[in-house]
Amino acid sequence: MEKEQFMHWLSEELPESLFSQIAAQVLFRCQHCRECCRGEGYALVDEEDIHEIARALEVSHSIAKSRFTEPDPEKNPGCRILKSYGAERSCCFLDRISSRCSIYHNRPKICRSFPMLSAEPEDGNAICLYSDCLGTASFARMILEKRGDIQVQRDMQILNEQEEMRQKLKISLCIWLRRTLGQKEDADSICRITGEQPFQKNDLERYCLAYFLMTMKTDGLKDYLESGFRD
Ligand code: SF4
Numbered sequence: 001m002e003k004e005q006f007m008h009w010l011s012e013e014l015p016e017s018l019f020s021q022i023a024a025q026v027l028f029r030c031q032h033c034r035e036c037c038r039g040e041g042y043a044l045v046d047e048e049d050i051h052e053i054a055r056a057l058e059v060s061h062s063i064a065k066s067r068f069t070e071p072d073p074e075k076n077p078g079c080r081i082l083k084s085y086g087a088e089r090s091c092c093f094l095d096r097i098s099s100r101c102s103i104y105h106n107r108p109k110i111c112r113s114f115p116m117l118s119a120e121p122e123d124g125n126a127i128c129l130y131s132d133c134l135g136t137a138s139f140a141r142m143i144l145e146k147r148g149d150i151q152v153q154r155d156m157q158i159l160n161e162q163e164e165m166r167q168k169l170k171i172s173l174c175i176w177l178r179r180t181l182g183q184k185e186d187a188d189s190i191c192r193i194t195g196e197q198p199f200q201k202n203d204l205e206r207y208c209l210a211y212f213l214m215t216m217k218t219d220g221l222k223d224y225l226e227s228g229f230r231d
């Protein structure tokens with residue numbers, strides 16, 4: 001793919017809301033409460049995820065598949081789910097003593113994209129607001145605090161007025177997402193095709209915040225903190 005085609009795909013084919021959600025995921029800070037590693041939900045895995053788990057644990061693909069996964073009850077194509085244990089239905093990779101993920105650096109894509117990219121937001125909210133996720137509550141508080149910040153207002157103005165900065169941010173978000181999902185080669189291809197170096201961490205976070213506030217309604221965050229989040 002050439003740069004022109006890629007830029008067309010970026011601006012015409014991908015919805016703005018996707019970039020806002022990636023920006024939210026960049027800004028999200030997990031509080032390691034591990035609520036998302038147990039309970040009713042399933043950690044969906046595909047063959048690529050199973051391959052990563054097998055690599056991390058130095059077992060064959062078929063052993064990883066049979067030992068740690070089981071059929072997906074919802075029958076998503078090409079997917080299985082991670083096994084769970086106990087009354088709380090904890091993920092089989094949740095360490096019983098430390099309560100940490102024992103394959104954190106090789107965890108499945110769905111765990112890497114939780115919570116901001118894990119599902120379609122409902123009720124007109126900007127992002128999925130999970131009632132048990134401490135990190136989502138911290139995110140909501142941070143966004144509400146930063147809404148009136150002068151530096152953020154300046155950054156919003158820069159993104160509003162400078163098309164090339166918005167483009168650079170979108171390219172940076174695509175690269176960040178690929179790297180987060182462990183797709184390093186795809187990330188490198190985007191750098192090569194666009195000839196762009198992505199924003200470094202501080203600038204990326206700064207413009208993600210401005211972009212999120214520019215593009216998303218934040219009123220639902222207050223309601224979520226007041227009544228939707230179980231403290
Ligand atoms: S529920 Fe949220 S804060 Fe808790 S471990 Fe999961 S992502 Fe992190």
Ligand code: SF4
Binds near residue numbers: 092094095100103
């Ligand atoms: S793989 Fe790790 S991060 Fe994902 S659900 Fe299991 S314990 Fe949690």
